[in-house]
Amino acid sequence: MAMGDAHFSSGRRSRRVVVTVVVFFFFWGLISLSCAASPDGDIIDCVHISQQPAFDHPFLKDHKIQIRPSYHPEGLYDVFENKVSTENNDGTNAITQLWHVNGRCPEDTIPIRRTKEEEVLRASSVKRYGKKQHRSFPQPRSADPDLINQSGHQHAIAYVEGDKYYGAKATLNVWEPKIQQPNEFSLSQIWILGGSFGEDLNSIEAGWQVSPDLYGDNNTRLFTYWTSDAYQATGCYNLLCSGFIQISSEIAMGASISPVSGYRNSQYDISILVWKDPREGNWWMQFGNGYVLGYWPSFLFSYLADSGSMIEWGGEVVNSEADGQHTSTQMGSGHFPEEGFGKSSYFKNIQIVDSSNNLKAPKGIGTFTEQSNCYDVQTGTNGDWGHYFYYGGPGRNANCP
Ligand SMILES: *[C@@H]1O[C@H](CO)[C@@H](O)[C@H](O)[C@H]1NC(C)=O
Numbered sequence: 001m002a003m004g005d006a007h008f009s010s011g012r013r014s015r016r017v018v019v020t021v022v023v024f025f026f027f028w029g030l031i032s033l034s035c036a037a038s039p040d041g042d043i044i045d046c047v048h049i050s051q052q053p054a055f056d057h058p059f060l061k062d063h064k065i066q067i068r069p070s071y072h073p074e075g076l077y078d079v080f081e082n083k084v085s086t087e088n089n090d091g092t093n094a095i096t097q098l099w100h101v102n103g104r105c106p107e108d109t110i111p112i113r114r115t116k117e118e119e120v121l122r123a124s125s126v127k128r129y130g131k132k133q134h135r136s137f138p139q140p141r142s143a144d145p146d147l148i149n150q151s152g153h154q155h156a157i158a159y160v161e162g163d164k165y166y167g168a169k170a171t172l173n174v175w176e177p178k179i180q181q182p183n184e185f186s187l188s189q190i191w192i193l194g195g196s197f198g199e200d201l202n203s204i205e206a207g208w209q210v211s212p213d214l215y216g217d218n219n220t221r222l223f224t225y226w227t228s229d230a231y232q233a234t235g236c237y238n239l240l241c242s243g244f245i246q247i248s249s250e251i252a253m254g255a256s257i258s259p260v261s262g263y264r265n266s267q268y269d270i271s272i273l274v275w276k277d278p279r280e281g282n283w284w285m286q287f288g289n290g291y292v293l294g295y296w297p298s299f300l301f302s303y304l305a306d307s308g309s310m311i312e313w314g315g316e317v318v319n320s321e322a323d324g325q326h327t328s329t330q331m332g333s334g335h336f337p338e339e340g341f342g343k344s345s346y347f348k349n350i351q352i353v354d355s356s357n358n359l360k361a362p363k364g365i366g367t368f369t370e371q372s373n374c375y376d377v378q379t380g381t382n383g384d385w386g387h388y389f390y391y392g393g394p395g396r397n398a399n400c401p
């Protein structure tokens, strides 16, 4: 990976300089060309692509936007159309974003979900708004289990490690899990991790989440996250700090996904692919079959400027034990893996991008959960779904008091 290496040193250098650029510029700096009101109460601003928050980053002042990746691991990217060729897959149900009901953004603009003042005020501090709490990553080989329980984050995940990874893909079943306390959340995502699980952990994350504190409602929303220092000073959700550079005019980060799956009812899923461009070193993200959202510049990271060392797929909730008992916040569908399709939530066709930049089935998949009586995970393999797993659970129940 000569190309990745070329970016390694600049990533190293930037790591200490990426300081707490805070979120308040959100209320001022953006020049919105038009906007759309979404039925869920969101306002989506269409902002010129060159005016997006990413460019507030000191290292991005002279950055030339990459309007397309130089490489796509499925070879599907049509450089002339600037689109991934959309083949309808296997009759799964199409998902859109709710705000499309009332409008779209023009070419050369990107849709940005407008942050409401009360959302920032709900956060424990302005500096923490849009950030995960520390140590929010699942740590399968944890030497210090107390730490996991202390932070109150619980996971049910599948993972691979021990190789160099240049991306990951999965199709995620989409649900709307119930959240007991507004300061808890429930999410389902892919993690691309680099480095040790110390203070310098690098992470790129994407998936769906329900987070009343972050968004003011219980809707299921598309999200991304990144950090280069284990969730301390750098990184944030979506476009809430400078970092991710968006190129898509069609998909808004943090916007509601609709419809969602129902128990013994219609099932909906989204696919997410994150891969490293071997030429530029940037990490790109694709949503669904056709939407290339944008990229995380290589220099945001230290370890991930080269490659990932671990990939995780699965769910995470916060268990605040507000009433001295385990929270009843659900993960996935709120039902255990044993129940299977239509009842329990799944990830299917989980894949990694290997050092030849090809999508491959992951080898040696492990699973991890802190308390399997609260949230569990079960893997499997078959012809249609490749490597898959069911995950999640109800939280509090007779066996999880
Ligand atoms: C977390 O705490 C619960 C309840 O105290 C315990 O049963 C469980 O084993 C702990 N998990 C880990 C990974 O230590």
Ligand SMILES: *[C@@H]1O[C@H](CO)[C@@H](O)[C@H](O)[C@H]1NC(C)=O
Binding pocket: 178, 179, 180, 212, 216, 217, 218
């Ligand atoms: C979110 O759901 C909880 C119950 O799970 C409910 O108490 C709360 O009012 C809901 N919040 C909003 C903003 O709808």
